[in-house]
Amino acid sequence: xxxxxxxxxxxxSPTGSLHLGTVRTALxxxxxxxxxxxxxxxxxxxxxxxxxxxxxTKGILDGFKWLNIxxxxxxxxxxxxxxxxxxxxxxxxxxxxxxxxxxTTEELDDLRKIQRAAKQPEKYDNRHRNLTEDQKKQFIEExxxxxxxxKLPDNTDIKWNDEIRGxxxxxxxxxxxxxxxxxxxxxxxxNFAVVIDDGExxxxxxxxxxxxxxxxxxxxxxxxxxxFTLPSFGHAPLIFSQDREKLSKRxxxxxxxxxxxxxEGYLPEALSNYLIHMSWTIPGNSEKEIFTIDEAAPxxxxxxISKNPAVYxxxxxxxxxxxxxxxxxxxxxxxxxxxxxxxxLNLSMYSEEQILKMVDAIKAGLNKLDEVPGLIKFFFxxxxxxxxxxxxxxxxxxxxxxxxxxxxxSLDKLDFSNPPACKKTVDEIGxxxxxxGKDLYWPIRVAISGSNKGPDLGLVISLLGKERxxxxxxxxxxxxx
Ligand code: GLU
Numbered sequence: 001x002x003x004x005x006x007x008x009x010x011x012x013s014p015t016g017s018l019h020l021g022t023v024r025t026a027l028x029x030x031x032x033x034x035x036x037x038x039x040x041x042x043x044x045x046x047x048x049x050x051x052x053x054x055x056x057t058k059g060i061l062d063g064f065k066w067l068n069i070x071x072x073x074x075x076x077x078x079x080x081x082x083x084x085x086x087x088x089x090x091x092x093x094x095x096x097x098x099x100x101x102x103x104t105t106e107e108l109d110d111l112r113k114i115q116r117a118a119k120q121p122e123k124y125d126n127r128h129r130n131l132t133e134d135q136k137k138q139f140i141e142e143x144x145x146x147x148x149x150x151k152l153p154d155n156t157d158i159k160w161n162d163e164i165r166g167x168x169x170x171x172x173x174x175x176x177x178x179x180x181x182x183x184x185x186x187x188x189x190x191n192f193a194v195v196i197d198d199g200e201x202x203x204x205x206x207x208x209x210x211x212x213x214x215x216x217x218x219x220x221x222x223x224x225x226x227x228f229t230l231p232s233f234g235h236a237p238l239i240f241s242q243d244r245e246k247l248s249k250r251x252x253x254x255x256x257x258x259x260x261x262x263x264e265g266y267l268p269e270a271l272s273n274y275l276i277h278m279s280w281t282i283p284g285n286s287e288k289e290i291f292t293i294d295e296a297a298p299x300x301x302x303x304x305i306s307k308n309p310a311v312y313x314x315x316x317x318x319x320x321x322x323x324x325x326x327x328x329x330x331x332x333x334x335x336x337x338x339x340x341x342x343x344x345l346n347l348s349m350y351s352e353e354q355i356l357k358m359v360d361a362i363k364a365g366l367n368k369l370d371e372v373p374g375l376i377k378f379f380f381x382x383x384x385x386x387x388x389x390x391x392x393x394x395x396x397x398x399x400x401x402x403x404x405x406x407x408x409x410s411l412d413k414l415d416f417s418n419p420p421a422c423k424k425t426v427d428e429i430g431x432x433x434x435x436x437g438k439d440l441y442w443p444i445r446v447a448i449s450g451s452n453k454g455p456d457l458g459l460v461i462s463l464l465g466k467e468r469x470x471x472x473x474x475x476x477x478x479x480x481x
Pocket of ligand 1: 010012013045194207208209212270
C-alpha cells in the first residue's frame with residue numbers, strides 16, 4: 001500500500017543557518033509537488049533543545065520566503081508534538097518493539113574502546129534488549145536513568161527502490177546497534193520523530209540528502225512497527241566543494257549559508273535555477289540551463305537527478321546571477337541595489353536620472369548587486385586614490401601629460417549633456433596629438449576615475465561634469481612624475 005495523495009516535505013533542523021543543500025532538497029520536493037499536483041509541507045525539526053536557536057528558525061523561514069518557495073502546510077514544529085512521540089514510544093514498549101536501556105555513558109565508552117582496540121565497527125551491542133524485571137529494578141534503584149531503544153531486526157537486509165539511486169539494500173548489522181529513540185528526559189531523537197511525523201502526515205515521498213541513507217534503513221522498520229504506510233524514498237547527492245569535500249562552515253566559511261546570497265545581492269531565481277540545475281537537466285534538452293521553477297516543474301523527474309555528488313561552482317552561480325540581473329529592468333536593478341548604495345555613497349550628489357545612467361553602464365557586467373557601489377564609487381569620491389603603481393606608470397609619460405593638459409584646455413568646448421560628443425572631443429584631441437587607444441584613453445580614465453577600466457568614457461565625462469573633470473585632471477597632473 002502507498003499513500004495515494006502526493007505529500008512531500010522539507011524538514012530542516014534549526015541548529016544552524018539555512019543550508020544550500022537544504023534549499024536544493026526543498027526545491028526538488030517543491031518541483032515534485034508541483035509536477036504531481038501534491039502538497040508541500042514545512043516541518044521544523046526543533047527537538048534538539050540544546051542546539052536550536054530562534055534566530056536559526058527565523059533565518060530558515062526568511063530564506064524560503066526570499067526564494068519564493070511556499071508551503072501548503074506548516075511550519076509544523078516538532079516541539080509542539082512531544083506528547084505524540086511519547087505515546088508512540090509507550091506503544092512500542094508495550095508491544096515489546098522497544099526497550100529501556102540503562103547503560104551509562106561510561107559503559108558505552110568502554111564498549112567503544114574495546115571495539116576500537118579490536119578494530120571492529122563501533123556499535124551498541126544491544127546488551128539491554130532482554131533485561132529481566134529484576135535487572136531493571138536493580139538499575140532503577142541504582143539511580144540510573146533509562147533511554148528507549150528501538151529493536152532493529154537482526155542481520156536483515158532492509159531494501160527499497162530509491163527514486164533517485166535505484167535499488168538499495170542495507171543490512172541492519174551495519175546500523176550501529178539498536179537506535180535510541182527517546183532520551184531519558186522524554187525528548188525523541190531525529191530517527192523516531194521523523195518516522196512518526198512522516199507517517200502521521202501521510203508523506204507519499206521522502207526526498208532528502210544521501211547522508212540519510214542509513215537513517216532510512218533504520219526508519220523503515222520503525223514505520224512498519226508503528227503501522228504506518230511507507231513513503232517512497234529518494235536520496236539526492238550532497239553538494240561538495242571543488243576540493244571534493246562536503247560543504248561545511250568550518251572548512252568553507254559561509255558559502256553553504258543562504259544568508260550569504262541574500263546579503264550579497266544574488267537574485268532568488270538565479271540561486272534556485274543554479275541549485276536545481278546542479279544535478280538535474282531538462283529532459284530532451286540538457287543544454288537548456290536557464291529555466292524558472294514553473295518551467296521546470298511539469299518536466300521534473302526524480303529519476304533524472306544525478307547520482308554523482310554536485311560540485312559547488314561560484315563562477316557558474318555568478319553566471320546565472322548575471323543572466324537574471326541583465327533580465328531585470330534598470331529601475332528594478334537600481335531599486336534592489338539601493339540597500340548597498342545608500343550606506344556607502346552620498347547619492348544626493350547626483351540626480352536620480354544620472355545615477356540610473358551610472359547603473360545602466362555597469363549592469364551587464366554585474367555578478368551580484370553588492371558590486372554596484374564599488375563600480376560607481378569613483379563618481380562620488382574626489383579623494384579616490386589615483387597614485388597606485390599601475391596608475392603612476394600610466395600617468396608618468398610625456399604623452400599622458402600632453403593629453404591631460406589638452407583636455408583641460410578643451411573643457412569649455414565639451415558638451416557635457418551629450419556622452420558621444422564628449423567622446424568625440426577626446427578623439428579629436430587624440431588626432432591632434434597623434435595618439436589613440438590606450439595612449440589616449442588610459443591617462444584620462446586614470447585621472448578622472450582612478451582606473452584605466454570602466455564604463456563608456458563619454459558617459460563618464462558627461463556625468464562627472466565640468467567642475468569635477470577640471471579638479472580631477474589638475475589633481476592627476478600633480479601626481480605625474
Ligand atoms: N531534520 C533533518 C535534517 O535537517 C531532516 C532530514 C530528513 O529530511 O528526514 O537533516
